[in-house]
Amino acid sequence: MRYPWWYVPFLTSPMLIAVVSVIHVLLAHYAVGGGMFLAVEAYYAYRRRNAPYLEYLRKHARFFMYVTVVFGAVTGVGIWWTIGLASPLATEVLIRTFVFAWATEWVTFVVELVTVFLFAYGFGRTAPRWHVAFAAAYAAAAWLSLVIITAITAFMLNPGRWIETPTFAAAFFNPQFLPQVISRTGGALMLCTLYVYLHTSFTVNDADLRDLVQRRSTRPALLGAVLICLGGLWWYAALPASSKAALAAASVLNLMMVGIFALTVVVFFALYVGPASHPGWLTPGFSLLLFLCGLAAFSTGEFIREAVRKPYIVYNFVTGNQLTIHDTKHVRREGVLNSYRWLHTYVRQHYPELIDSNGRVLYEKLPELAVKDRIELGRAIFLYCCNNCHAEARGYSAVGYLIHGWNRDMILRTIHHLHEADFFMPPWPGNAAEAELLADYLYSIAPEKPRGMLFGVPKEEESNER
Numbered sequence: 001m002r003y004p005w006w007y008v009p010f011l012t013s014p015m016l017i018a019v020v021s022v023i024h025v026l027l028a029h030y031a032v033g034g035g036m037f038l039a040v041e042a043y044y045a046y047r048r049r050n051a052p053y054l055e056y057l058r059k060h061a062r063f064f065m066y067v068t069v070v071f072g073a074v075t076g077v078g079i080w081w082t083i084g085l086a087s088p089l090a091t092e093v094l095i096r097t098f099v100f101a102w103a104t105e106w107v108t109f110v111v112e113l114v115t116v117f118l119f120a121y122g123f124g125r126t127a128p129r130w131h132v133a134f135a136a137a138y139a140a141a142a143w144l145s146l147v148i149i150t151a152i153t154a155f156m157l158n159p160g161r162w163i164e165t166p167t168f169a170a171a172f173f174n175p176q177f178l179p180q181v182i183s184r185t186g187g188a189l190m191l192c193t194l195y196v197y198l199h200t201s202f203t204v205n206d207a208d209l210r211d212l213v214q215r216r217s218t219r220p221a222l223l224g225a226v227l228i229c230l231g232g233l234w235w236y237a238a239l240p241a242s243s244k245a246a247l248a249a250a251s252v253l254n255l256m257m258v259g260i261f262a263l264t265v266v267v268f269f270a271l272y273v274g275p276a277s278h279p280g281w282l283t284p285g286f287s288l289l290l291f292l293c294g295l296a297a298f299s300t301g302e303f304i305r306e307a308v309r310k311p312y313i314v315y316n317f318v319t320g321n322q323l324t325i326h327d328t329k330h331v332r333r334e335g336v337l338n339s340y341r342w343l344h345t346y347v348r349q350h351y352p353e354l355i356d357s358n359g360r361v362l363y364e365k366l367p368e369l370a371v372k373d374r375i376e377l378g379r380a381i382f383l384y385c386c387n388n389c390h391a392e393a394r395g396y397s398a399v400g401y402l403i404h405g406w407n408r409d410m411i412l413r414t415i416h417h418l419h420e421a422d423f424f425m426p427p428w429p430g431n432a433a434e435a436e437l438l439a440d441y442l443y444s445i446a447p448e449k450p451r452g453m454l455f456g457v458p459k460e461e462e463s464n465e466r
């Protein structure tokens with residue numbers, strides 16, 4: 001309501017968040033799992049005085065540092081940019097609620113950065129005990145940052161008691177917190193193994209060393225797969241009823257859920273029958289295949305987590321069209337054109353004749369506007385109220401595709417009954433005159449019924465004929 005709208009054609013801005021965050025998640029989980037791997041394995045290598053393995057860990061630590069510090073940090077900042085622009089209200093709510101959690105998060109980042117450098121450059125320079133301690137400190141800080149961020153993303157899906165008692169503790173320990181910490185920790189372990197496989201299969205030629213890496217790195221992934229499944233089941237149980245209903249109603253989400261479990265199980269068995277018991281399996285092709293399966297499972301999981309939040313960004317608090325539940329009542333009374341600050345400015349600048357001496361929109365004058373202007377205003381309303389989830393004529397979940405062959409009356413009715421037509425949608429926030437403008441715009445982009453479709457005789461006509 002107070003913020004301007006960020007227009008991303010075709011893709012819609014929330015999908016841009018999805019793209020950036022999926023990339024980030026694939027790096028961030030490796031940053032956590034890799035930390036644990038390096039700490040445990042450095043300890044092991046020093047104890048066994050295994051110089052070749054230490055040398056391997058040195059190389060892996062470099063690779064790990066470049067990947068996670070450079071790309072992880074860039075995409076992490078990228079998420080801040082995109083969520084701040086695409087969902088300013090939800091971002092504001094998160095910052096207000098979690099300001100100290102985020103402050104702590106920055107501390108963990110600093111610890112991570114310092115310790116990863118000390119570890120990566122400490123081979124052959126630091127006493128083994130200190131060297132392992134740096135890796136352990138890194139692993140602890142990285143896992144702590146996973147815990148903090150998970151609390152925040154889990155909060156959006158189900159803030160639980162926070163809605164009635166808005167305290168920090170209620171927000172942090174929300175119903176989704178533990179299940180997601182478990183599945184994400186599992187995901188971190190699993191993903192780390194897949195990165196280790198990839199790195200090893202392409203860089204290590206010595207067969208003995210490769211078998212050792214393979215043996216050492218497979219076990220965490222098996223544990224990870226178990227944690228993913230346990231956390232995933234608990235995650236489902238702790239979903240709000242509306243998210244479960246969304247999962248059940250959208251068949252594509254159904255398929256995706258099955259896909260994640262299937263991929264996790266496939267990776268589990270591929271690891272179990274493959275690298276866990278057969279040395280020499282670690283070829284570049286095999287590790288690339290597993291890596292891609294892992295990426296697919298991860299990306300699908302994140303997509304589902306985002307999708308089942310609809311119609312909310314923060315469940316029961318911020319809706320997908322950038323209003324709080326409280327705002328929605330206010331906007332319905334005052335009208336969208338009056339209450340959205342930037343829309344109001346747009347009307348004032350482009351249609352000054354529509355504004356009265358108190359600065360309020362003269363709704364009774366809207367029907368007198370030229371059709372072109374009504375469509376233009378309808379489009380502006382669309383961008384603020386619908387573009388969070390729908391592209392325009394073409395693109396991601398484009399409304400144009402959804403209203404193929406609809407007449408204007410059907411469109412208008414649906415606008416008035418938005419949350420009844422589909423409970424993934426928030427209620428229509430505007431008034432009747434604004435619904436007419438939006439209907440004009442949507443009707444102007446509604447394509448005709450796809451040609452060549454045959455229909456049977458509608459039921460009423462059939463019975464009339466008899």
Ligand code: HEC
Nearest residue numbers: 310311320321385386388389402403414421422424425426
């Ligand atoms: C929070 C996200 C969200 C918002 C905001 C939203 N929608 Fe939707 N809408 C959906 C989803 C999800 C569907 C189901 C889409 C699908 O099946 O592909 C949907 C379906 C629709 C349909 C098809 C309904 C049917 O019964 O076939 C129409 C029309 C529609 N939306 C119009 C709008 C309009 C107009 C607005 C703005 C006033 C809007 N939506 C705002 C998420 C949203």
